[in-house]
Amino acid sequence: MPLTRKAYRAAILHSLADPAEVGIEASYEYFEDGLLVIENGRISALGHAGDLLPRLPADIDITHYQDALITPGLIDTHIHLPQTGMVGAYGEQLLDWLNTYTFPCESQFADTAHAEEVADIFIKELLRNGTTTALVFGSVHPQSVNAFFEAAEKLDLRMIAGKVMMDRNAPDYLTDTAESSYQQSKALIERWHGKGRLHYAVTPRFAPTSTPEQLALAGQLLGEYPDLYMQTHISENKQEIEWVKALFPERDGYLDVYDHYKLLGERSVFAHGVHLCDEECARLAETGSAVAFCPTSNLFLGSGLFNLPMAEKHKLNVGLGTDVGGGTSFSLLQTLNEAYKVMQLQGARLSPFKSLYLATLGGARALRLEDRIGTLQPGTDADFIVLDYNATPLLSYRLKQANNIAETLFVLMTLGDDRTVLQTYAAGNRVHQR
Structure with a gap:
């Protein structure tokens, strides 16, 4: 050559x-x-x-x-491919928003042609906004991830994605089973993980939509393939946190659910973390896990203000996430605009150089890719x-x-x-x- x-x-x-x-x-x-x-x-x-x-x-x-x-290039550590068509959906907080808008929108990804069309739009939007690497949630359908990786591979992009694992507390038309999610994830890993500049992320949506059996199999996948990613949501909304406590009364809290099923680790990224406590931040940092700070989404869904100074105190890796479609822009520049305001509301300052770090090297460190990107x-x-x-x-x-x-x-x-x-x-x- x-x-x-x-x-x-x-x-x-x-x-x-x-x-x-x-x-x-x-x-x-x-x-x-x-x-x-x-x-x-x-x-x-x-x-x-x-x-x-x-x-x-x-x-x-x-x-x-x-x-x-x-x-x-900018690095987006949390975004949803199947929610591209519902950005800016009016009037709900997290749990109602999922049922009213998200789940019906994601159901369309059973159709391969639809998945391919949206993957093309989604990647063009990322690149138009200067995002060269993203950690991406697919839908529960393997074809959503296949379509995304096929489009990303053609452009030789450094991308990470995974099929959502979700076997309860969601509409029947959108659930898998613990076993099917394991088998489908495994097939996607074998096909895509490490191919070109692509990586796979084991993706339980969040604790309430996975049974203990499914979370255990997610942890098993991470054990079987040592350099996989893991992505999920945590402590985004107070109602959600109470729901997790009710579903997992035997655990010490939201993070402990994931910890118990061996989902914390060097390539684990937890979206939001708005309501984490000091002990949880310390545990995330100790295990090398990272948090994706998603200011436009946290404001749009009324979830709360992420405490960046607390994360810094614990030396917890933090990346930036647009969280489209709860977030309202593919632009990480616009996301930093909102991040600055989130800090202002807490009496803290976000310097432009810290912002640059979050959108580039900080995201790369959260993904353990700082030797390659950022x-x-x-x-x-x-x-x-x-x-x-x-x-x-x-x-x-x-x-x-x-x-x-x-x-x-x-x-x-x-x-x-x-x-x-x-x-x-x-x-x-x-x-x-x-």
Whole structure:
């Protein structure tokens, strides 16, 4: 295969570490006039254009962006493929919302053609919004996951997904059984896990919709395939938490249900965690588990405010999730806009560099993929995006008033959306052009 080498010149910014651990100044690297060099789908060099240009071959293809910022591709640690068609559904909190909107919408994925159509729309929306990796819930139907992985594989995307396991407390037309969920998940794992840049996640929807038998088999799958992911929901809504206590009276609380069935671990991601206590945060951190912070969803469904400072205190890995369709935007920039407000309402600040971390390296760490994605370090996958300072008239005018990269970054996260993403690259290939 011939060596393909390209370079991209612009302002370049990426996270190096969590600002909560090293301080803001040591947490990022910024090149006002930077150069990113890509070889065969990986980043081979990053630095100041003035330093790198003299060392490059004369015939290298260089794309130069004016008034733009290159960052790593964004990472969405919690999103639902089958809920694409019901984003912005009116008037309910979590449990009623599931019954009124979600379950009927997900039932359509029994039809393979429907699953393929939505997978195509869903992936295009992710890429239009600069999201290059997502941890994705399918529906209970294996065809939802097959359709998603088939579409992702064609573009060589780094994606993680799983078939929902749900054998009780849901409509008959949408339940599997403990045994069928195990067998179907196993078949999907054998077909897709580790193929190209794809990974499988064992996906019990949440404790109330799985019997103890099903949760035990989910834990068994994790034992059988050591590098699998596990994704589920936890402590999103107070009514939900009471329901879990009633269904599992023998356990010490919501997290203990999952702990008992061996679902905590280095690649386990729990969505929401709005109402976790200190002990639960400590236990999640101790087991290497992560939480997906989903601010647009938590506000839209009236679930509550995620306590990021408490998670930081316990050194708990936290990623960012759009949680479409409870969340109201595929845009992680818009999600960070809401995350800032969630912190403000708790008397806490979210710096733009912590926001950048959550949407990139923090998400990669939550997924244990920081050696592959989440930064622009040489050797990592060439998943990156180009943000356009002149995407809208207001953004263009506002950024002319910005005095430094911190201000620029914060404005991009407050006023930015899908229009801000000029281009998206995955494994060095352009997969979206605005």
